[in-house]
Amino acid sequence: MGIAAVLATAMALDAVFGEPRWLWQKLPHPAVLMGRAINSLDVRWNTGHARRAKGVAAVILLAATALTISAILSQFGELVVVIVAAILIAQRSLCDHVAAVSSALRLSVGDGRAAVAMIVGRDTRDMDPPAVTRAAIESAAENFSDGVVAPLFWLAIGGLPGLILYKTINTADSMIGHRTPRHTQFGWAAARLDDLMNLIPARASALLIALLSRPRPRWAEIATEARQHRSPNAGWPEAAMARNIGVALSGPRAYHGKMQDHPFVNPHGLHQSGPAQIDATVTVLWRAWAVIFAFAVLCALLL
Known part of the structure; x- marks a missing residue:
């Protein structure tokens, strides 16, 4: 079984079974x-002086462990x-969680x-329906x-080691990569390595979503707003x-009790969005998944 067949089979299993609670x-x-491993390192090493150096050492240890396993x-x-x-x-679980918000x-x-x-x-306590919608779509x-x-x-590039390494670094970023x-x-x-490992996938995701849009958005506009985002x-x-489903995203939001005045993404899009736009987002996610799956199947058959 080649890597394309591995990708297609794994995608199909995830789409059918998702995350079985049992x-x-x-x-x-x-x-x-x-x-648990990341939290243990955070508790034990994130103290005293030279915390950046300790964080680098923690990432090296996590990466070595991921590659070994x-x-x-x-x-x-x-x-x-x-x-x-x-x-x-996480395609199935992502779509299920987003659909649950709708x-x-x-x-x-x-x-x-x-x-x-x-x-x-x-912070979600004071969100109105459009803010809930924007948060779900983002x-x-x-x-x-x-x-x-x-x-x-990363599975295609590095096999199972590439996939587990990526997931380990991405999990570390979500836990300790905060300002x-x-x-x-x-x-x-952890934050810088996660940024690097997501550099190509983020832009590939945007390109795929843009290609599925009707009418086709201008890539220059997407790139301009993407570079203004707090995340690279x-x-x-x-x-x-935002352009695929015609809504405005981002904008002011609260973190840790403090409002932050972020600019709107696609500011001319619909601001009073709701469940229908969340449903449209889930549809886009599955259409994008289908394109990747079809490409993996085609490569498996040809190779």
Whole structure:
């Protein structure tokens, strides 16, 4: 089985089964194990002086561990590689979580806030329906890059070691790569390496979403707004998604009780968005997934 067949099979398994709760109620999810290792390093090493150097050492240790484990798992054959890849690809769970925000928002704004709080890190307590909608769509676009395209990219480039290394660094960035007094220094290496590993996948995600748009948006406009984003990568799929479904994204939002005045992405798009636009986003995610899957199947057949 070639790498294209591995990709296609893993994608299909993830799309059909997603994250089976019965399994992860009995066994720890690999992402949970990664999180425990990262948290342990954070507690033990993120103290005293030279925190940036300690953070670099932590990332080196995490990377070495990820590569060692993946090399061992690879020895058990392609079936294990496919299963692990299917577990670490997040298309089905991403779409399910985003769709849950739409369903909850149709019930009440309170339900919508509770649902979107499951997938975003910002304050949701005072969000109105359009703010809940924007948060869900932004999370969908960013996580399509981080949770689907990037894992597939690194699996294709580096096999199982590339995939597990990426997921480890991405998890580390989500836990310690924050610009807070505690993590600005210790999480610096994790954040910078995650930025580097997402450089190509983020732009590839944006290109795919843009190509699925009707009418086709101007790439220069997407690039301009993406470069204004607080993240070097997240702005690319967000700007493309905003134009695909015709909404304005980003804008003012609260983090840790403080409002931050971010500019709107696609400011001429619909501002009073709601569940219908979240549903449209989920449709785009599955259409983009289908293009990647079809390409992987075609490569598997040809190669």
